[in-house]
Amino acid sequence: MNEVKDFIIDFLSVFYEAFPFIVLGSLIAGVLEEIVPQQFFGRVIPRNRFLAIALSALLGIVFPMCECGIVPVMRRMLRKGLPLGCSIAYMLAGPIINGVVFLSTWVAFKDHWAKGGYQIIALRMGLGYIVAVSTASLVEFILYRRYGAALLQPSSIPQSVTATNDDLSATAKERRSIWKRLGAISETALHDFMDITIFLTLGAIITSFARQTINMSEVAAFSTSYPGLAIAVMMALAIVMCLCSEADAFVAASFTDLHPSAKLAFLVLGPMLDIKLLLLFTRVFKPKLIVFLVISLIVHVFLIMMIIHQIWDVVRWPSPLNPIVAR
Amino acid sequence: MSHEHHHHDDDHFLDQVSTVATTGLIAGLAFFAWRVGLLMKFNILTEQFNQPVLFGSLALAGLTVIRGVSLWKQAGQRAKQETHHHEHGTSHQHHDDHGHEHDHSCDTDHDHSHESHAGYNCPHDHHSIVSSDYSSDMPEDHGHDHGFAPWRYAVLLIPLTLTGLLLYYFFAGLELTYSWDRMGTLLGRAVELESDSIAEIASKESVVYTPGLRELAEAATDGQKREYWEGRLAELRGLFAPINEREFTIFRLKMTCCASDAVPVKVRIIVPEGLSKLNLERGKGVSVVGQVQFKKVKDREEFIPVIISRTVKRVELGNDIFDRGQ
Numbered sequence: 001m002n003e004v005k006d007f008i009i010d011f012l013s014v015f016y017e018a019f020p021f022i023v024l025g026s027l028i029a030g031v032l033e034e035i036v037p038q039q040f041f042g043r044v045i046p047r048n049r050f051l052a053i054a055l056s057a058l059l060g061i062v063f064p065m066c067e068c069g070i071v072p073v074m075r076r077m078l079r080k081g082l083p084l085g086c087s088i089a090y091m092l093a094g095p096i097i098n099g100v101v102f103l104s105t106w107v108a109f110k111d112h113w114a115k116g117g118y119q120i121i122a123l124r125m126g127l128g129y130i131v132a133v134s135t136a137s138l139v140e141f142i143l144y145r146r147y148g149a150a151l152l153q154p155s156s157i158p159q160s161v162t163a164t165n166d167d168l169s170a171t172a173k174e175r176r177s178i179w180k181r182l183g184a185i186s187e188t189a190l191h192d193f194m195d196i197t198i199f200l201t202l203g204a205i206i207t208s209f210a211r212q213t214i215n216m217s218e219v220a221a222f223s224t225s226y227p228g229l230a231i232a233v234m235m236a237l238a239i240v241m242c243l244c245s246e247a248d249a250f251v252a253a254s255f256t257d258l259h260p261s262a263k264l265a266f267l268v269l270g271p272m273l274d275i276k277l278l279l280l281f282t283r284v285f286k287p288k289l290i291v292f293l294v295i296s297l298i299v300h301v302f303l304i305m306m307i308i309h310q311i312w313d314v315v316r317w318p319s320p321l322n323p324i325v326a327r
Numbered sequence: 328m329s330h331e332h333h334h335h336d337d338d339h340f341l342d343q344v345s346t347v348a349t350t351g352l353i354a355g356l357a358f359f360a361w362r363v364g365l366l367m368k369f370n371i372l373t374e375q376f377n378q379p380v381l382f383g384s385l386a387l388a389g390l391t392v393i394r395g396v397s398l399w400k401q402a403g404q405r406a407k408q409e410t411h412h413h414e415h416g417t418s419h420q421h422h423d424d425h426g427h428e429h430d431h432s433c434d435t436d437h438d439h440s441h442e443s444h445a446g447y448n449c450p451h452d453h454h455s456i457v458s459s460d461y462s463s464d465m466p467e468d469h470g471h472d473h474g475f476a477p478w479r480y481a482v483l484l485i486p487l488t489l490t491g492l493l494l495y496y497f498f499a500g501l502e503l504t505y506s507w508d509r510m511g512t513l514l515g516r517a518v519e520l521e522s523d524s525i526a527e528i529a530s531k532e533s534v535v536y537t538p539g540l541r542e543l544a545e546a547a548t549d550g551q552k553r554e555y556w557e558g559r560l561a562e563l564r565g566l567f568a569p570i571n572e573r574e575f576t577i578f579r580l581k582m583t584c585c586a587s588d589a590v591p592v593k594v595r596i597i598v599p600e601g602l603s604k605l606n607l608e609r610g611k612g613v614s615v616v617g618q619v620q621f622k623k624v625k626d627r628e629e630f631i632p633v634i635i636s637r638t639v640k641r642v643e644l645g646n647d648i649f650d651r652g653q
Contacts, residue, residue: 002506008489009505013371013585015486019357020383027386104583112548183397186390187343190350193387197353198482205485211587215512247588250581254590 003212010208014276015200017244018068022196025069030189032076034181039158042081049085049140056086057132060094066244067095067271068200071280072192078156078284085140088293093132095245095271097125105267108249116260116318117253123260124249124267127304131268135296143292151289153282195283203276207242210275214240230262231305235298238270245271260319261309269301342476343398349483351391356490357384365493369503370649376584504648505586507610510566514578514591517570519625520633525573525599527618527635531558535616540565540579540592541650543632547621553630556619561634563594566648567613573601577615577634579650592650595622595633605639612644 045052065073074091078084095101105124109117139151149157176184214237234255243251248270252263273294281290312319359365361381366372372380496503505513538546538561546552565577578593596615598605607613617636624631 002508005503006506006509008492009369009371009503009586012366012486012489012493013587016357016360016366016372016380017376017585017587019353020379020386023383023387023390027390030390108583179397182393186394186397189390190346190394193350193390194346194479194483197486198479201482201485207587241587243588244584247582247584250583251588251590 006212007208010211011204014204014207014242018066018200018276019197021066021069022072022193022200025065025072026189026193026196027185028069029072029076029192030185030187032073032080033188034185036076036080039081041077041086042083042158045083045086049083050137052083053085053089053136053140054133056082057089057093057129057136058097059090060096060098063094064098064100065094066246067274067277068196068244068280070094071277071284072196075156075192075284076188078152079158081158083140084144084151085136088139089132089136092135092272092297093129096128096132096268101245101249101271104246105249108253112253113318116312119312119317120260120263120267123264123308127264127308128268128271131272131297131300131304134300135293138296139289139292143289147288151286153284153286156284196280199279199283200276203242203274203279206275207240210240227259227261227309228306230258231265231302231309234258234262234266235269235301238266239274241270242274242276243270259309259312260317261305261312264308265301265305268305269297273297340398340402343394345480347391347395347398349480350387351395352487353483354384354387354391356487358388359494360490363494363497365490365497368497369493370580370582370586371493372585373582502645505580505589510578510580510591510610511568513580513589514568514576514593517574517576517595518627518631520595520631521623521625525597525635528558528620530560530618533560535560535562537562539650540577540594541581543594543619544592547630547632553621556632557621559619560616560637561619562614562616563596563634564612564614564642564644565594565650566644567607567611568593568609569602569607570595572603573598575602575607575613577613579648581650589649595631596636596639597633598636598639607639607641612642613639614642615639 046055070091074087077090078087082090102121102125105121109120112120143151234252238248241248241251248267252266255263255266278290278294281293285293357380361377361384364377366380367374367377493503495501536559538556540563543556543561543563546556563577565579568576568578570576575596575598576593577596578591580589581592582589596617615634615636616638617634620633620635621630622633623629
């Protein structure tokens with residue numbers, strides 16, 4: 001019975017925390033689908049694709065979304081001509097590089113300055129950006145060039161239009177009444193809401209079961225002495241726990257004994273990849289791209305955090321094992 | 328482009344009506360949950376994240392109403408068309424091969440040839456497809472699936488049912504908190520202290536303060552705050568977790584957004600006379616009055632708050648197990 005109660009609390013907390021943001025994301029998706037012309041993004045982004053990806057990873061600063069809400073928005077942006085690499089850069093970096101997440105990370109780690117809190121805050125943002133841009137570039141310049149639109153689910157494939165048809169379409173839209181446009185927005189928004197919520201539900205079920213079996217403190221304590229293991233374990237926890245990027249910093253800060261590199265692995269990977277996101281990805285990407293994203297993110301984060309671990313100790317930044325001693 | 332453009336209108340309408348019903352139900356339940364404070368009562372969400380549930384439910388309700396009315400109108404237009412027997416009816420055979428089952432109904436009079444979809448009064452765009460960097464040879468599906476898939480609604484019954492169960496707990500006055508096993512897991516192992524002294528130090532004054540657990544836990548990281556609190560008397564209330572025969576942890580959970588991100592805030596309590604006579608139960612409420620000290624963790628440059636207790640007694644906390652920063 002206790003397990004059932006724990007399951008109910010875990011499930012409903014994941015579901016209702018994400019619920020308003022999925023509604024918001026779906027509403028924005030509906031508006032994008034109705035208002036933004038086909039290939040709009042293709043026309044406004046820089047021609048240099050790498051520059052476009054690098055800028056897209058910063059979109060979260062002006063257009064902040066959490067990792068659940070960002071999926072339907074990103075799908076509609078894809079359909080409106082935002083290149084795949086740019087969409088992925090926004091999807092991966094958006095939930096980390098925005099004011100709300102910066103603030104929550106600051107609040108969680110400001111009292112941990114003696115253990116490297118300030119460095120963690122800055123590196124979360126910086127490394128999140130690097131991982132997102134690097135992964136998005138690999139997708140754009142290697143995977144997309146090889147497989148093209150076969151990487152996307154049919155519902156995410158951008159539709160290119162002839163100028164004539166686009167004009168006709170725009171004219172047809174102008175003729176439509178406000179009510180019909182609202183009807184169209186509501187249809188798309190509700191469709192996206194249903195689509196995402198179903199997979200959020202499945203993700204929340206898996207997460208709630210996983211949390212029944214994993215003792216996070218024990219796992220973290222076990223890995224304290226081994227940097228590689230600690231980083232890998234914290235990455236696994238990030239995938240299983242499915243925390244909102246606005247809250248995960250407080251959980252990471254609670255692992256007081258862990259080296260900052262392991263905490264950073266948790267903070268950088270979590271908003272980009274977890275169980276519920278994996279299921280949400282299936283609504284946008286084909287398995288080939290999902291597998292690539294998973295491998296790329298895991299390899300990127302692990303390698304970068306191993307490097308950070310070494311640098312941290314070389315430059316003697318404060319950490320739980322080498323804190324700045326308060327009076 | 329010759330194709331079977333078979334509109335499975337019945338399936339589509341069934342799917343759309345089911346969508347409207349389901350989203351309406353979710354919006355209604357979410358609004359009700361917000362209205363009665365359901366999610367805060369059971370510590371599912373913090374107050375800060377409970378408010379967005381209201382906005383989410385209202386936005387979803389609004390979308391549902393608009394879609395419902397729109398669907399109602401479409402159904403009316405469709406009925407009219409069926410009586411007209413126009414040249415290709417509602418289940419019209421098209422000869423434009425879009426390569427897919429075009430299983431939907433649109434807000435349209437269907438008075439068109441479908442050679443071009445311009446002017447087609449659909450709530451989404453129909454375009455001819457041309458190849459480009461980001462277009463595909465795949466059929467356009469307007470960005471959403473068509474047809475009725477009952478399993479989707481079956482999955483959504485899970486959050487609806489569990490919310491219903493939570494409402495039952497609410498109105499039946501039942502408690503729902505994390506089990507001791509879960510809280511014990513969150514709590515982790517107690518750290519070893521450098522000093523095992525159980526003596527009180529010189530008291531600063533006789534006033535008994537009531538700091539929150541979080542306040543003392545945070546003070547441990549700050550030299551000035553440690554100096555302020557050390558030697559003062561404090562009363563703390565929280566949950567009891569035994570460590571050994573004369574030490575226990577008093578703790579509460581602190582959540583940022585939701586129960587899933589809960590982490591414990593804890594203070595070590597040392598009971599000089601031992602725990603055996605106190606008859607305390609793990610995971611249950613306890614109140615402690617004693618002297619605040621900060622003790623260094625063995626082999627680490629870290630301090631934790633410790634109370635050398637004077638009185639310890641059982642208290643009833645019910646659902647009030649979360650630290651709210653008091």
